[in-house]
Amino acid sequence: MNVASLDILFFIVVQEQHTLNYMNQQDIAEANFRHLVLDIAWFGVALAATTRFASTYAIRVNATPAEVNLLVALPGIVMLISTLFTGWWRRKFINAVPAQYYPGLFFRFIYLLPAFTPLFPMHLQPAWLIFSATAPALAQGVAGAIFMEFLRHGVPQERVATLFSRRAMALNFMLMIGSLFFGIVLEGLPFPINYQVMFLFAFVLSLVSFWHVNQVKMSDDEPRTSETAKPIVSQWYIWKLPSFVWVAMVTLFGHIAYVVIAGIIPMRLMNEMNAGEGYIAIFGLVELGSGALAAYFADRLIAKLGAQRLTAYALFITSIAALVLAITHRLDMALFSAVASGSGWVLATTGMYILLIERTPNEYSNITSNGYQQVVGVGIFLGPILGSALVSMNLSLVQILYVTVALRILAAVFTYVNTVPNQRPKFIRRIRRGRVISSEVLLP
Numbered sequence: 001m002n003v004a005s006l007d008i009l010f011f012i013v014v015q016e017q018h019t020l021n022y023m024n025q026q027d028i029a030e031a032n033f034r035h036l037v038l039d040i041a042w043f044g045v046a047l048a049a050t051t052r053f054a055s056t057y058a059i060r061v062n063a064t065p066a067e068v069n070l071l072v073a074l075p076g077i078v079m080l081i082s083t084l085f086t087g088w089w090r091r092k093f094i095n096a097v098p099a100q101y102y103p104g105l106f107f108r109f110i111y112l113l114p115a116f117t118p119l120f121p122m123h124l125q126p127a128w129l130i131f132s133a134t135a136p137a138l139a140q141g142v143a144g145a146i147f148m149e150f151l152r153h154g155v156p157q158e159r160v161a162t163l164f165s166r167r168a169m170a171l172n173f174m175l176m177i178g179s180l181f182f183g184i185v186l187e188g189l190p191f192p193i194n195y196q197v198m199f200l201f202a203f204v205l206s207l208v209s210f211w212h213v214n215q216v217k218m219s220d221d222e223p224r225t226s227e228t229a230k231p232i233v234s235q236w237y238i239w240k241l242p243s244f245v246w247v248a249m250v251t252l253f254g255h256i257a258y259v260v261i262a263g264i265i266p267m268r269l270m271n272e273m274n275a276g277e278g279y280i281a282i283f284g285l286v287e288l289g290s291g292a293l294a295a296y297f298a299d300r301l302i303a304k305l306g307a308q309r310l311t312a313y314a315l316f317i318t319s320i321a322a323l324v325l326a327i328t329h330r331l332d333m334a335l336f337s338a339v340a341s342g343s344g345w346v347l348a349t350t351g352m353y354i355l356l357i358e359r360t361p362n363e364y365s366n367i368t369s370n371g372y373q374q375v376v377g378v379g380i381f382l383g384p385i386l387g388s389a390l391v392s393m394n395l396s397l398v399q400i401l402y403v404t405v406a407l408r409i410l411a412a413v414f415t416y417v418n419t420v421p422n423q424r425p426k427f428i429r430r431i432r433r434g435r436v437i438s439s440e441v442l443l444p
Contacts, residue, residue, distance in 0.1 A: 028217050032154040033163055035212045041170040043209035046111055048178030049202035052284045053186065054114070054133065055266045057195050061117070063126035068263040069388040071130050075137035076380030082141030083374045089142055090366065095218040096149040103143035104210055110136035111203035118192040141377060147213075148369035152357065154216055161299045161354055168295035168346050176288035178202075183281020238371045243359040248375045250415045251352050254315055255379025257407040258345060260387045261322065261400065268397045273331055286335045291342035298350045307358060311351030312416035317344030319408035326401035 058068050093099035113132035120128050155163050182202075186194045238244050269275040269283065301310050321341035328334055353372075360368040390400045 029155050029159070032150075032216050033159065033166075035215045036150060036154060036163060037166050037170050039209045039212035040167045041174045041209075042205050042212065044171040044174030045178035045181070046108075046202035046205040046209065047171070048175050048182050048284070049111055049198050050114075050133070051175070052179045052280065053182060053195070053198065054129070055263060056270065056280055057114070057117070058126055058129050059266065059270060060191065060195075061122065061125040061129070063129070065263065065267065065391050066388055067126045067130065068267070069384040069391070071126075071133055072259065072262045073381050073384035073388070074130060074134045075140070076377050076382075076384075078134050078137040079141035079144070080374050080377030080381060082138045083145050083370055083377060086142050086145040086370045086373075087367070090146055096146050096153075097214065097216060097218055100143050100146045100150075101214065103139040103146070104213060106139035107136045107143050108203065108206040108210060110140075111199050111206050115196045115199040115203075118196065141373060144376075145370040145373040148373065149218070149366065150213070150216055151353075152362075152369065153218060157362075160357060161302055164350055164353055165295055165297075165299040168298060168350055169292050172288040172291035172295055172342065172346060176285050176292065179281050179284035179288060183278055183284075186281075187276075187278050238360075238367050241360065241368075244356075244368055244371065247352070247355050247359050248371065250311065250355065250411075251372065251375045252379045253411040253414055254311070254348055254352060255376055256383040256386065257315070257404065257411040258318055258348075259380055259383030260390075260407060261404050262384055262387070264387055264391075264397055264400055265325065268325060268401070269331075269334065272397060273329065273334065275331055279331055283335065283338050287338035287342035289342070290339040291346040294343035294346045295350065298347055301347065302351065302354055307351045307354040308415065311348050311355065312412045314344045314347035314351060315408055315412035315415060318348065319405045319412065320344075322401050322404040322408060326398050326405065 054071060055068055058071055063071070089103070090096070090099050110133060113135065114129060117125050117128050117132070151163060151167075152160065182198045185198050185201075188194070189197060239248075266280065269280065275283070298310075305313070317340050321337045321339075321344060324337040324340065325334055328337075356368060356372050387400065390403060395403070
């Protein structure tokens, strides 16, 4: 065999090896896609226990409006504080899969702890419910920030929008099933056994979700050659990126405007419109069904409108949801609020995350994901606190809903008017006019 034949043979072997590696990467990406969708599907059923019925449980154990709002708000600030330790925790592991194991497991105790509520005296039960939601938030902040690496690096970049859309669709569809199933359980079993059964079952389902998360394989599974060879970027430096600041402000305003009435809606439905747990389940069913339908078209809408305009339009749709709930006194008409709320918020959150990917450097995805999670935590905390402040001003629930309409419209306008990509918000541009910050400024 001559030299030319050996070169040809070597070339064929190398090409076949590249083909096998490519096919293996494709198989891993497809498996990751499947596990990430199944993860949120199982988790969605469990999530119905807290998002749909935790507030109603608090109302049943005679929680005050301030305690109901605290149940929603306090986990947000605890989650925010815990994200400050994400970078330190993440650097202890070679990739995101082992890094999320203990935080992800402890976070799922949010479904187990409320099952012990009836064991406490009646006057302490609201406090235990607040603790049950707050303690796991210590792990939620770390787990949530690390999990965003799964979404950003677990599949090829061109499939991230599709993955997020399918996850949103699966989440809302399974939340719909969970709301319906748990609503039947709550109506069929005596109180408080019904809530105990619901939370215990939700905890088991969350462990199935946890198994799927741990099946994901990240592309950087190989150990790092040298920890010192890669500079550690401070998470505070991302606030020098004008593009990230704008995405953060959109996310913050959007979350505040949406969750400000998180504790008001069940009181409006149950206390003023005489809804029971069965109707709450139907309300959630309609909201999640519309959200699942909107999620199916989310990636197509992003391709057609762009993430920015879609987010602005979606936030405006959520203002319609608050308006309908304010003007109607009929439970059947209130379902239109559920339709607008479910579809609008799913499209808004999908658009926000795609904005984060589009407007921030991929090489700093760890710290931008952590910063994004911190902003979400601030929004989830400040929204209900603002709701409590409005209640303390002796405003009626209807008046609070009208204030929410105005807040959501303002959030939509703020998102829409910043049309130039990678530009800081207008009030920052006035302060630091003309200065361009390159990616090198992120390095300490």
